[in-house]
Amino acid sequence: MDIQDTSTYNGTGVTTTFTGTSGTLLTKAAGAGFTTTSATTIFNPDANVTLTSGTFTFNNLTLSPTITAAHTYTFGSGALTVNGDFTINPTSSGSNLLTVNMGADITVGTTKTTTIQRTTSATATLITKPSATTYNLSTGNLTTSTGGTLDATGSTSSITVAGNWTN
Secondary structure, X not given: OEEOOOOEEEOOOOEEEEOOOOOEEEXXXXXXXXXXXXXXXXXOOOOOEEEEEOOEEEOEEEEOOEOOOOEEEEOOOOOEEEOOOEEEOOEXXXXXXXXXXXXXXXXXXXXXXXXXXXXXXXEEEEEOOOOOOOOOEEXXXXXXXXOEEEEOOOOOOOEEEOOOEEO
């Protein structure tokens, strides 16, 4: 989806799912609008993709693909705000890894939860320093369940948890 300069996407109260397998799945120009109040945005392609280009505010954001091989999702360089919950939860019949590369700071609501987990045999990793640049994660609560990893290796990222950090 490409939201141009004076256009607005209004996804209030609905679930919007992105399943594309190439390119950047969600692009927003600087003057465009993107409204997802009381909504859930889901990305679930079985592919290596760039998820966003532009600065976004989501309500609930879920990355929940069924993957048949290891894949990498990369957020673009615009900051992300998630006013609801941020969930990374891949499914796979094999031990396939979903790597999620941050491309900018991610801020999740102070009473909301970032969850990194798996279903079945998949694994999931959120990386705060996917290249030479370090990004910050701020969240209300952080849950890393079995098969879920928050990777800040070699990074000077600030990881701020306002509530509980459960591992």
